[in-house]
Amino acid sequence: MNPYIANTNDDVQRMLEVIGIKSIDDLFADIKPQHRPKSFDLPKSKSEFEVLQHLQRLASKNANHLIPFIGAGYYDHYIPAAVNALISRGEFYTAYTPYQPECSQGTLQALYEYQSAICTLTNMEVANASLYDGGTALYEAVMMAIRITNRNKIIVDSGVNPIYRKILRSYTANLSIQFMETPVVHGQGDRGQIEKFLNDQTAAVILQNPNFFGAIDDHSDIVKKAHERGILVIESVYPIALGLLKTPGEMGVDIVTGEGQSLGLPLNFGGPYLGFMATKKEFIRKMPGRIIGQTLDTQGRRCFVNTLQAREQHIRREKATSNICTNVSLCAVQAAMFMSLLGRQGLKQLAQLNLDKAEFTRQTLAKIKGVEVKRSSPTFNEFTVCLPKDASEVVVAMIEYGFAAGFPAGRYFPGMERYLIIAVTEKRTKEEIVRFAQNLEAVLWN
Amino acid sequence: MELIFEKSVPNRRGFQVPESDVPGKAQIPDKYKRSADSQLPEITELDCIRHYTHLSQRNFSIDTNFYPLGSCTMKYNPKFTEVAARLPGFANLHPLLPQLQLEGGLTQGALQVLYDMDQFLCAMTGMDHFTMQPLAGAHGELTGVMMIAAYHKAKGNKKKYMIVPDSAHGTNPASAAIAGYEIISIPTNKDGVWDLPKLKEKLTPEVAAVMLTCPDTLGIFNPEIDKITKIVHQVDGLMYYDGANLNAILGRCRPGDLGFDVMHVNLHKTFTTPHGGGGPGAGPVGVKKELAKFLPVSRVVKRQDGTLTLDYDYPDSIGYIASFYGNFALILRAYAYILMIGKEGLLETSNHAVLNANYIKERLKKYYVLPYDRICMHECVFSASKQTERGVHAIDIAKYLIDQGIHPPTVYFPLVVKEAVMIEPTETESKKTLDKFIDVMIEIDELSQKTPQIFKDLPKTTPITRPDEVKAARDLDTNYFLKTKI
Numbered sequence: 015m016n017p018y019i020a021n022t023n024d025d026v027q028r029m030l031e032v033i034g035i036k037s038i039d040d041l042f043a044d045i046k047p048q049h050r051p052k053s054f055d056l057p058k059s060k061s062e063f064e065v066l067q068h069l070q071r072l073a074s075k076n077a078n079h080l081i082p083f084i085g086a087g088y089y090d091h092y093i094p095a096a097v098n099a100l101i102s103r104g105e106f107y108t109a110y111t112p113y114q115p116e117c118s119q120g121t122l123q124a125l126y127e128y129q130s131a132i133c134t135l136t137n138m139e140v141a142n143a144s145l146y147d148g149g150t151a152l153y154e155a156v157m158m159a160i161r162i163t164n165r166n167k168i169i170v171d172s173g174v175n176p177i178y179r180k181i182l183r184s185y186t187a188n189l190s191i192q193f194m195e196t197p198v199v200h201g202q203g204d205r206g207q208i209e210k211f212l213n214d215q216t217a218a219v220i221l222q223n224p225n226f227f228g229a230i231d232d233h234s235d236i237v238k239k240a241h242e243r244g245i246l247v248i249e250s251v252y253p254i255a256l257g258l259l260k261t262p263g264e265m266g267v268d269i270v271t272g273e274g275q276s277l278g279l280p281l282n283f284g285g286p287y288l289g290f291m292a293t294k295k296e297f298i299r300k301m302p303g304r305i306i307g308q309t310l311d312t313q314g315r316r317c318f319v320n321t322l323q324a325r326e327q328h329i330r331r332e333k334a335t336s337n338i339c340t341n342v343s344l345c346a347v348q349a350a351m352f353m354s355l356l357g358r359q360g361l362k363q364l365a366q367l368n369l370d371k372a373e374f375t376r377q378t379l380a381k382i383k384g385v386e387v388k389r390s391s392p393t394f395n396e397f398t399v400c401l402p403k404d405a406s407e408v409v410v411a412m413i414e415y416g417f418a419a420g421f422p423a424g425r426y427f428p429g430m431e432r433y434l435i436i437a438v439t440e441k442r443t444k445e446e447i448v449r450f451a452q453n454l455e456a457v458l459w460n
Numbered sequence: 461m462e463l464i465f466e467k468s469v470p471n472r473r474g475f476q477v478p479e480s481d482v483p484g485k486a487q488i489p490d491k492y493k494r495s496a497d498s499q500l501p502e503i504t505e506l507d508c509i510r511h512y513t514h515l516s517q518r519n520f521s522i523d524t525n526f527y528p529l530g531s532c533t534m535k536y537n538p539k540f541t542e543v544a545a546r547l548p549g550f551a552n553l554h555p556l557l558p559q560l561q562l563e564g565g566l567t568q569g570a571l572q573v574l575y576d577m578d579q580f581l582c583a584m585t586g587m588d589h590f591t592m593q594p595l596a597g598a599h600g601e602l603t604g605v606m607m608i609a610a611y612h613k614a615k616g617n618k619k620k621y622m623i624v625p626d627s628a629h630g631t632n633p634a635s636a637a638i639a640g641y642e643i644i645s646i647p648t649n650k651d652g653v654w655d656l657p658k659l660k661e662k663l664t665p666e667v668a669a670v671m672l673t674c675p676d677t678l679g680i681f682n683p684e685i686d687k688i689t690k691i692v693h694q695v696d697g698l699m700y701y702d703g704a705n706l707n708a709i710l711g712r713c714r715p716g717d718l719g720f721d722v723m724h725v726n727l728h729k730t731f732t733t734p735h736g737g738g739g740p741g742a743g744p745v746g747v748k749k750e751l752a753k754f755l756p757v758s759r760v761v762k763r764q765d766g767t768l769t770l771d772y773d774y775p776d777s778i779g780y781i782a783s784f785y786g787n788f789a790l791i792l793r794a795y796a797y798i799l800m801i802g803k804e805g806l807l808e809t810s811n812h813a814v815l816n817a818n819y820i821k822e823r824l825k826k827y828y829v830l831p832y833d834r835i836c837m838h839e840c841v842f843s844a845s846k847q848t849e850r851g852v853h854a855i856d857i858a859k860y861l862i863d864q865g866i867h868p869p870t871v872y873f874p875l876v877v878k879e880a881v882m883i884e885p886t887e888t889e890s891k892k893t894l895d896k897f898i899d900v901m902i903e904i905d906e907l908s909q910k911t912p913q914i915f916k917d918l919p920k921t922t923p924i925t926r927p928d929e930v931k932a933a934r935d936l937d938t939n940y941f942l943k944t945k946i
Binding site: 015016017018019020021025026028029030032033034038040041042043044045046048049050051052053054055056057058059060061062065066068069070071072073074075076077078080082084086087088090094096098099100102103104105106107108109110111112113114115116117118119120121123124125126127129130131133134135137139140141143144146147148149150157177178180181183184185187188189230231232256257258259260261264280281282283284285286287295298304305306307308309310311312313315316317318319321322326327328329330331332333334336337338339340341342343344345347350351353354355356357358359360361362363364366367369370371372373374392394409410413418419421422425440443444447 | 798
């Protein structure tokens with residue numbers, strides 16, 4: 015018997031007597047013989063030690079040694095040890111959704127603090143307690159904008175993560191929603207093209223800052239023109255960049271979403287991540303996902319509860335704002351821990367350090383013959399270069415030198431085969447950056 | 461308790477950002493900069509550790525309390541799976557590495573985990589293919605319903621409706637509605653299962669699919685399940701299996717053999733990935749081979765030389781439903797768990813989960829109304845109607861249990877049972893723990909007769925007493941920094 019089953023044979027006998035049956039098989043009498051499995055072909059049990067050995071072997075087959083200059087929305091940031099220590103507490107990770115507030119104040123308060131932290135980071139008024147990831151959060155924002163405006167056309171800037179755009183398309187395939195994609199010029203969203211689509215059938219404009227190519231922008235002008243026609247603006251943001259960048263709140267953005275992986279979550283080969291969403295207070299009842307609110311207990315003490323539950327599927331069923339049930343509570347709490355440790359100054363310094371290292375990398379790469387560093391718009395910790403060769407071939411060659419050299423833009427943008435999108439976080443040292451440049455030069459010219 | 465923001469003292473640090481080792485300080489033009497710093501707290505690392513440690517102590521959890529929350533399968537989460545998930549070779553793996561070398565060469569180990577899990581889940585459920593991508597159970601439902609829609613579209617079928625039982629999880633109708641279907645709800649009969657004549661009445665050629673969990677949310681396995689799948693297939697409707705209750709039937713039956721065409725599995729239930737205070741979850745979706753071409757991309761495929769690769773070339777696919785390959789760190793935990801307990805352990809799991817639920821049911825049915833008195837599966841549902849007549853509602857019972865250090869069962873769900881108390885003990889709890897719980901439940905029944913008034917002020921032992929939920933919704937306060945009224 016495995017160590018996770020508690021009943022002894024004695025227990026089983028006594029329990030069967032109470033139930034009044036002879037064997038456990040009798041409990042499955044409703045499953046008729048013709049319903050029994052045709053097969054149940056699974057491996058024999060192994061010890062904990064053997065399983066971990068097997069997993070170690072598998073882990074070693076992953077190219078984890080490559081020094082990452084790849085980002086594209088998912089970044090190799092340092093995670094302070096205190097974050098892992100705290101999130102490993104069983105009281106957090108083995109609890110469930112806080113349906114009973116009296117015995118869930120830990121999770122509830124941590125989530126309220128998370129919502130508040132997201133709000134101060136983005137300068138928005140309200141945030142929910144998380145969604146699955148940055149891509150699905152953007153989809154939820156689109157549905158929310160459609161609910162608010164009762165319109166069905168969506169303008170999507172091509173600087174929005176192409177994976178997110180693919181997600182939007184697949185989710186809305188059976189719905190009458192029309193997407194209009196506008197191009198990126200000189201790194202930034204094409205104002206002229208966006209304006210052409212601003213009309214009384216348009217529900218929202220989706221923008222990203224910094225965008226997929228790394229360019230930063232001030233979208234205030236787009237927001238102003240959109241609002242004149244009753245159109246909402248959705249912006250997907252990179253939270254570490256907000257240590258320095260103009261916030262969506264300052265630009266007047268209506269719904270903010272983003273991928274929160276950079277806030278203390280490991281890369282984990284794609285998940286679990288953290289979708290965050292914040293908006294203006296007037297839209298709170300249209301926002302999907304769990305929302306934690308502060309209130310008082312019967313003795314007048316501050317406490318926290320799930321609130322506005324009447325929007326949710328367990329009450330509204332098919333009329334709910336979203337089908338979401340489980341969110342990513344633990345990831346949100348982890349992000350709250352990360353943001354608390356970094357704090358007001360730490361986050362700003364971290365953002366500045368990312369900026370400095372990226373700028374140094376840009377300057378170093380610009381010295382390589384044939385490498386054209388795009389400078390038409392300012393960037394944060396990621397930027398696009400044009401190479402004299404196909405970028406997808408260059409990244410393969412760079413693997414030999416031990417680098418994950420960046421994201422080849424041609425994978426998602428036909429015609430951009432020579433463009434490479436390079437991310438530089440605080441973890442990249444000067445030595446790594448210099449060696450990266452030397453090896454890139456070797457790959458390009460040897 | 462103070463908020464972390466209230467513990468902030470200017471110029472305290474919780475983390476030392478390293479000195480820059482590159483020359484120069486870069487500037488971005490003012491136009492693109494935020495005008496004021498965020499108001500994140502300024503605290504020391506110790507402040508942070510104490511704050512969150514104290515917060516954690518204000519939670520019930522599986523590690524500290526019996527947690528028989530019906531329909532949630534709150535079994536013990538083995539610690540070695542946490543070690544597995546944190547192996548650097550997996551935890552530090554960038555999801556776009558496969559885009560650098562398209563043949564999957566950089567991530568063979570991770571792809572092996574995904575591939576093996578697909579095989580394991582197929583073997584357990586009788587489906588032909590799984591996608592690991594859905595990020596939670598409800599996300600799996602939506603993915604499944606999108607595939608159902610794609611299937612009917614490809615066949616030129618005109619389908620409008622999705623049928624769900626009135627006892628269904630709320631996510632079922634919500635997921636179907638989001639995918640564009642109208643919902644038909646079918647009532648439960650006196651035996652706690654679907655009213656077959658009612659189903660037949662509503663089953664028109666316009667029905668796209670029927671969403672069902674079996675055992676259902678009353679914990680009952682429908683012995684006529686094969687009749688249902690047969691009549692639904694007759695109108696070219698598909699059968700969707702909500703895998704929330706899979707813990708009851710491992711090795712006893714497989715949804716695929718019963719005639720289900722699409723299903724999801726909640727890894728955070730049956731395969732014991734931690735619930736995390738409300739996620740992250742993972743909801744892989746399985747299909748029969750007729751629907752395989754609609755599965756989301758990417759798919760992990762094995763090449764002739766035995767190596768694995770990601771294949772995006774499926775023109776009929778519903779497309780991207782998640783950014784990557786699923787909640788990988790959770791899939792990894794579930795994988796480790798399945799490998800460890802193995803075939804024998806999976807069989808034992810359902811045996812003991814069902815035994816424990818029936819034991820509770822038998823011992824408590826003298827005291828609580830059991831609306832459907834028959835063998836149950838992994839959970840049993842009582843009605844507190846008798847106690848309610850004495851003024852003690854399901855919610856009062858829940859609060860009494862909290863004072864006894866027991867997390868309450870699910871209350872007021874399923875909706876078809878008045879004052880429902882839905883108990884799912886799971887296989888990882890011992891008879892001794894169940895006996896303690898049963899004793900407390902009997903005590904509650906006695907107190908409801910003698911002193912029903914004592915329940916109103918419970919719980920008393922928790923950091924807070926009952927919160928004012930009406931105030932929470934009326935005087936909305938969801939952000940510490942927002943000083944104006946919502």
